[in-house]
Amino acid sequence: MCGICGYNGKQLSLDLILNMLGKLEPHVGGKGTGIVFRLDEQIRLLKCKGNLKEFREKFDESNELIEIKNNGYLGIAHTRHPSSSFFLNEERFSHPLYDCNRKLALVHNGSLDSDKLYQDSRQMFDGHTFATEKQGKILDSELLIHMIEHFHAKGDSLPDAIKNTFSIAKTYGKLKGFGMFAVISNKEENIYIAYGPHEENSLEIKRYDDGFYFHTVNDKLNKDIVKTGEETSGWDPCNRNQIIVIEKDRVKFYKLEMRKLV
Ligand SMILES: [Zn+2]
Secondary structure, three states: OOEEEEEEEOOOOHHHHHHHHHHHHHHHOOOOEEEEEEEOOEEEEEEEOOOHHHHHHHHOOOHHHHHHHHHOOEEEEEEOOOOOOOOOOOHHHOOOEEOOOOOEEEEEEOOEOHHHHHHHOHHHHOOOOOOOOEOOEOOHHHHHHHHHHHHHHOOOOHHHHHHHHHHHHHHHEOOOOOOEEEEEEOOOOOEEEEEOOOOOOEEEEEEEOOEEEEEEEOOOOOOOOOOOOOOOOOOOOOOOOEEEEEOOOOEEEEEOOOOOOO
8 A cells, every 4th residue: 555646727736746745645655655757758756665754865965866856736646655675765665666668657556466477478578678677577567667667668658558558457356456646758748647446545626726636545544634725626536447638737537448459
């Protein structure tokens, strides 16, 4: 069980996002902390193996964090609470996770049978390099971002690549199943969220005058971890089994179409 959050809108958002992470951490994280922002059509990713305090100790004085603080509007973040101890205590296992070209980044909330997914989709992963590989195993979440990369490289639009990946991944849910993942790309000013059938954690998206906030919720987590003023009314709640696209000034919802593996 992990926590994810993010923002897209008109405000510089590093502090907003770190504030949300700090509220998620006691309930769903602390064993890995990371953020990724889109700046100047580049992906800027910072992470550590520990909690938010350790993240701040590592990066607070760094040029990378200062640059994000002064220029970052679109970002997503992750606090980790892994379901097994196999992938633990190393920075490379923390989220966000990159694709091979470092043009896409993903945060994931949920658990998949990564061994089976890897075996069944082996061809798709030919030529890809995995940062989390350990004794022949690969972290489930990293398979997702390379699968998106695969479909995108074959000509799918990014939303279609995410839809295809989602359709496959949701059949490999472990424990409480497939939760949700969020993806950003260096090329687009959008956040994509695949919202899966996992029943323990839910997704909350809030619309305020300045932009859109999203974060994990469950029965231990207050739905009001974002406090920046009056929430804008007239808002549709998000449903499961959808791809949700958070643009700078609107949100779109797409039903999931099942597609066959090519
Ligand atoms: Zn790859």
